[in-house]
Amino acid sequence: MSLTSSQMKFLSINELVLKIGKILDQNQTVGYVPTMGALHEGHLSIIQRASIENDIVVVSIFVNPTQFNNVEDLVNYPRTLDEDLKLMAHVSNLFVVQPEVSQVYSEKIPYLPFDIGRLSRTLEGEFRPGHFDGVVHVLHNLFHLIKPSRAYFGKKDFQQLTIVRMLVKHYQFPIEVVACETFRSKEGLALSSRNRLLSLRGMTDALIIWQTLNFVKEKKYTLDIKGVKKVAKDFFSTGNLKLEYLELVNENTLMTASTWEESVVCFIAAYCEDVRLIDNMLV
Numbered sequence: 645m646s647l648t649s650s651q652m653k654f655l656s657i658n659e660l661v662l663k664i665g666k667i668l669d670q671n672q673t674v675g676y677v678p679t680m681g682a683l684h685e686g687h688l689s690i691i692q693r694a695s696i697e698n699d700i701v702v703v704s705i706f707v708n709p710t711q712f713n714n715v716e717d718l719v720n721y722p723r724t725l726d727e728d729l730k731l732m733a734h735v736s737n738l739f740v741v742q743p744e745v746s747q748v749y750s751e752k753i754p755y756l757p758f759d760i761g762r763l764s765r766t767l768e769g770e771f772r773p774g775h776f777d778g779v780v781h782v783l784h785n786l787f788h789l790i791k792p793s794r795a796y797f798g799k800k801d802f803q804q805l806t807i808v809r810m811l812v813k814h815y816q817f818p819i820e821v822v823a824c825e826t827f828r829s830k831e832g833l834a835l836s837s838r839n840r841l842l843s844l845r846g847m848t849d850a851l852i853i854w855q856t857l858n859f860v861k862e863k864k865y866t867l868d869i870k871g872v873k874k875v876a877k878d879f880f881s882t883g884n885l886k887l888e889y890l891e892l893v894n895e896n897t898l899m900t901a902s903t904w905e906e907s908v909v910c911f912i913a914a915y916c917e918d919v920r921l922i923d924n925m926l927v
């Protein structure tokens with residue numbers, strides 16, 4: 645593996661664990677950005693933030709098999725290691741690790757499953773059964789190995805962020821969870837590793853997601869929640885995407901919102917050219 649920068653170090657998990665032990669002994673902080681690779685500008689902005697806010701930043705690249713409920717999706721998931729390394733080359737204090745499945749799921753890591761209850765069955769959970777169990781398991785094990793001071797997550801995966809906060813509390817990890825704003829193209833498309841699978845036409849079609857989120861924001865208060873949900877779905881259907889769900893939920897509980905007095909987040913999941921895209925907005 646040729647390194648693209650003298651500042652970036654590609655470490656084995658064992659080397660990383662030793663390095664982090666020394667950093668923490670010196671009361672320095674470790675910022676951690678877990679990824680599945682196929683990095684884009686959105687990841688980079690999170691990594692840069694973690695680099696500024698901590699003494700070192702660790703990026704893991706691990707396509708986690710247990711969070712894919714569809715084998716085809718796992719096989720097709722983009723893998724672009726050389727490009728990933730180039731993208732991060734100028735970040736200082738960066739350590740990159742690409743652990744093996746056997747290391748992340750080592751039997752030596754004591755994992756007691758944590759039932760996230762209703763959150764595993766709603767929104768993403770309803771359409772991707774088992775997905776969040778896989779996310780909880782992998783993050784538990786990665787946090788256990790890496791022992792970060794802060795862990796960074798994008799708000800694009802808002803439900804994942806909510807669940808990460810729960811798991812950190814449940815397992816009593818001394819980790820601060822940092823939420824990062826969704827990074828968008830100038831047209832409004834939320835950056836996602838999956839966007840690479842879209843044609844140019846698909847990228848344009850996918851903008852209906854952003855337009856619909858803004859439509860919901862504009863319509864807030866003009867109708868009740870159910871009314872806005874209905875007209876928003878009608879608006880969405882003028883585009884070319886296949887809607888999986890459009891929900892208006894309470895920001896904290898992720899339960900269906902019943903009034904605009906609540907802090908309401910609109911969630912959308914839809915297929916564009918067979919690529920599943922998600923986005924959300926606090927409206």
Ligand code: PAF
Pocket residue numbers: 678679680706708711779782783801804
């Ligand atoms: O958001 C992701 O890329 C993944 O769910 C994560 C947090 C890296 C766990 O595999």
